[in-house]
Each structure stands twice: as structure tokens, then as C-alpha cells.
Amino acid sequence: MPNRHRCVYIEAMRAGDRAYAALREDILEWRLRPGAVLAEVEQSERLGVSRTPVREALGRLTAEGLTAAAGGRGVVVTDISLDSIDELFELRETLEVKAAALAAERGEPGVFEELHTELLGASGLLGEDDPARHEYYALVGRVDEAIDASISNSYLANAMRGLRVHLVRVRRLAADDSARLHAAAAEHAAIAEAIAAGNPRLAEAATTLHLHRSLTHLKATHPAATASHQ
Template sequence: MNRDAGEVKNGSMQARVIAEMRRRIIDGDVAPGASLSETVLADEFGVSRTPVREALKQLQTEGLVEIRPRVGTFVTTPSRREITELFEMKELIEGAAARLLAQRGRVPEIDSLERNLREADAAVEQDDRERYAALVQEFHDLLIAGSDNSKLQAHYRILMNQLAYSRLVNTSLSQPGRASQSDREHHLVLELILEKDGDSAERVMREHVRASRRALLAGLPVDGRRASAKPKPGLAGS
């Protein structure tokens, strides 16, 4: 194999490791604080340690892992302060997205958002937290896509990767009444977008993100204990 071919192969292997490890961390398949072994990962992916090492460096740049020299590599566990700061950025970006979408008129994302809310209403009615959590993520993704701003979308994706949002949304929705309140907030945001009221859509979207942050922080551990009662299956209490 010539040098160029070898570099291409290593690059594709590295990209494969990055994509899969990023997915595992974001989806919660690998727990926060978990140790990641270069040797174990190299064996699992059938590659040398070099592409794994470079992949972990990229994931550190994205804020998903922490490399401690002479100690090891660990999945990042965001502090409450870091989560608060990330949600402050989420609030700004999603508020801007709501405003931009309100200016665009009847675009395909609007139809998708209306379908999303019909399914979300049914999930809340059926007490199906897992389904509703997935629809929450989709709602926010559709809102960002509807902004039609590639720079905003790129920054949002980096932000959401650092938050590992799919893990956090379940904690937020575990709070009594949060699921049904979240659903109502989504409906109001879309109503304002349909009315082309960008100022109000941005304001309400930002309020929605702040409410989600409060619910999330209420469910996170405090000094080794949960800040509230343990979440119960389904959407009980909503």
C-alpha cells in the first residue's frame, strides 16, 4: 500500500471511530465518567491504536471526552455550571431559530412541526415518556432546520453534542407535570411562528428553554443525592 492510500485508509478508520463513539456518548450507551481504553477500542474496531488516539483527540475537542495525561481518557461529565452555560447558549440559538422560521412563511418544516405536535399530544395522553422524549428532540431539530441558516445549525450541533441532550431530556421530563407543560410550550411557539410574530416566537422559545433547564437541574444529583424524588415510569404526574 502506498503512503497516500495508507493515509486515506487511516482517515476513514478514524472517521468511523469518531462517528460511532460520538453516537454512543450522545445516546448514553457509554455513561458519563466512564473510562475509555485505546487498546480495547482498537481491538473492538479492528484498527491500530493510532486512529483511535486521534479519534479521542477529536472527541475531546468537541467536549465529549477528557484526556488526562498519564491517567486515561474519560467520558465528560458536565458540571451543573457547565450545563447552565450550555443551556444559556441553547436558549440564544433556539430563540434565534424561532425568529428566523417565523420570517420564512409556509415552509416544509412547518408541516413537519405540526405532525410532530400531533404525535407529541398522543404520547403525553398515552403516558409514553420515551416516545415523547424522542419527539421533543425532533421538534427542536426541526426548528433549527427551519431557520435555514447553516452557521446556526453547525453551532447548534456542536452544542447539542456537548450536552449529550438525549440523556438530559429524560431527566427533565421526569419532573412532575413537565411533559404536558413542555407540550403546551411547543404548541405556543408554533402558533407564534405561524402568525409570523418573530419577536414573540423568540421570546417564548427562550422561556421554554429556561423552563427545561430548571426542570433538568431539579432532577440532577446534588451532593450525591437527587434534588427531587426518583423519576417514575411513564409521564405520571403530567
């Protein structure tokens, strides 16, 4: 490929990556809500890129299940229903319970001991301050990354990463419930503690309990939470 054409291609790819990252974050953070129509012209103007990178980004988002073609309406942000939450948690339990057990068998105890300590002190991140809560979500993300790195199974790790894209959206449905966030932090701490102790059965049980309580809470609050985002 001639250098000039190659530079144009790379620049287009960078614009596509930027458009994808921006649209993905807006969807995950509920700034673009379920049912929102993502018109290429409007989004290209909003993001400051041409229509081609936006089209590329929308294709990637559709492949992830965050957007979908809607007939004559174009591309829309996909909805999250109670049925889809049930399906996500069925898969989540299958993957995450097994991953927690493998991490307890194969992971470095010191890594999870440190995460356990941080999670025990996470209450200071769960006030009304949004930046602080983002720090908490980043901490939970580090737990996920530590488990992925510990299980020595790239197929399982990739499957969980694909699932988490949708779980981030679901998690935001309960983001305003401080009591649930504090309980979830304690549950994550118990998971990290079990993995640090090298106890796969305890790690499985702690993960199962966390998922059960998360699903129960989401199903109880989902209708009101959905309405608050509309």
C-alpha cells in the same frame, strides 16, 4: 498519492469515522458515563478497529468537549455539572431565541404547520417504549433541522449544532420523566405553531418558556438523575 496508499488512507479514515460515530453515540446515550476512561487498546478491541482510528476519534471527541485528557489517566468522558448546565442554557437561550424569531420571519409556514401537527400527536411516542421515544427525539431533531434551514444564517446554525451535542446528554438526564416529556412536546408544538404563524415575538416567547421550564426541571432532578446513571 499512489492509488494503493490512497486506498489505505481512505480505509483508515472510514475506520476513524466509524470509531468516532460509535464512541459519540455511546457517550450521548450514557453507555459511556462521565469519568469513564477511554483506553485506546480497550476501545480498539471493542470496536474492532486499530488504535490509530480510535486515537483520531478521541481527538475529534475532545475537540467537541465530550472527552478530555486527564493526566496519567488518559482520555475520559467529561462530566456534566449543574454549573455546566447553567452555562449551556445561557448560550442556548441566546442562540435559540434568536433562531426561532428568524425562522418565523424567513421560514416556510407549511413546514412548521406539519411539524406542529406531528408534535400535537406526539403523546403516543412518549410511553415506556424506548424505540417510540427515539421517534419522538427524531421528531424534535427535525424541528431543529427545520429551524436551521429557515434562518439563512450558517454561522448561527453551526453554533447551534455544536451546542446540541451537549444538550443531547443533558436531555437524557430527564429521559425517564414522562410528565416532563409530554410538557416538552407541547412546548415544542407551541414553538412550531408560532413560527408557522410568522410571529417572531411569539416564537421568542414560546422558546424562552420552553428553555426556562427545561432548566428548572433539570436543576430540580439532576442530582438524582446523575446518581441513577452511576
